[in-house]
Amino acid sequence: MLSGGKTLGEILKTHLSRIGAGDYFAVLGYIPMNAENEKALQAIRMSVRDAKKVATCLGFGPRFLHSTGQAYKGGPNSGVFLQITCDDASDLAVPGQKYTFGVVKAAQARGDFAVLAERGRRALRVHLGKNLKSGLNTLAKAVTQVYKRFSLRGDFLFTTWFTGADGMQLGMIGLGRMGANMVRRLQKNGHTCVVFDRSAETVKQLAGEGATGATSLDDFIQKLQKPRAIWLMVPAGVVDASIKDLVPKLDSDDILIDGGNSYYIDDIRRAKELQPKGIHYVDVGTSGGVWGLERGYCQMIGGVKRSGEAPGRYFQNAGAGPWRD
Secondary structure, X not given: OOOOOOOHHHHHHHHHOOOOOOOEEEEEEEOOOOHHHHHHHHHHHHHHHHHHOOEEEEEEOOHHHHOHHHHHHHOOOOEEEEEEEOOOOOOOEOOXXXXXXXXXXXXXXXXXXXXXXXXXXXXXXXXXXXXXXXXXXXXXXXXHHHOOOEEOOOOOEEOOOOOOXXXXXXXXXXXXXXXXXXXXXXXXXXXXXXXXXXXXXHHHHHHOOOOEEOOOHHHHHHOOOOOOEEEEOOOHHHHHHHHHHHHHHOOXXXXXXXXXXXXXHHHHHHHHHHHHHOOEEEEEEEEOHHHHHHHOEEEEEEXXXXXXXXXXXXXXXXXXXXXXX
């Protein structure tokens, strides 16, 4: 039995926290099988995959019952299941019977869940009612929210502007070929970006593509929501000067990210200097060139260390592939 939580988000958090090393996560969709619904379910599946780093799968019921459904019940108890059901928008009567095909499908879903529970499987059923599109959207956002914050080995947290569909805000300083394309990639994945560069023309171009342009550092800071997340994509030689200009304008709990491939000794020094001010510093060695927009960027991420905290997983939407701690 699953206990803990009264809201959808709290219940999902409790359920998904049961996924451990060596487990897999399966989405069991007893909803109409079409491209739109598959896309929504895939988004849920990939949110869990990227956050938990486990194998994931998706199936539409009741058709999967005769294949993977058998493994779910008869195989090792290493699956964590999310069953999703809905009320049919339209239904048909079974010829010669008093019930409908919708009733049959609902019975199969209930039977499937009952056997999972009987076998001690970790399963949660979410019924979305009649408004399937709205329900899927709410569910996808709730799953994303579960992974909104991941603890890094440090005193701070990263939010979903790196992690998923419910994008958050990021400030980018330095709009060269990589910086500008990183903004484009992040925006493509649903995040909002405030941008600043010495070149007003570059700022104007990205503003025309959906970013929020800033005319000065003060304007840039004012347009960012607190706590601010600011990524510096400037040459390593000017990082210290850029930080010096920024720090008087920042507040405690703001996050400063250096993507300029700085010497790691300099990054350690900067993190120590900023810590008393409550400003969190992360160095992110970034490569990918002009191909990063399409393929994603390779990133080597370092932050403050604190005993007992697991490494956070983030930057997925800017990255090129699977993450390694």
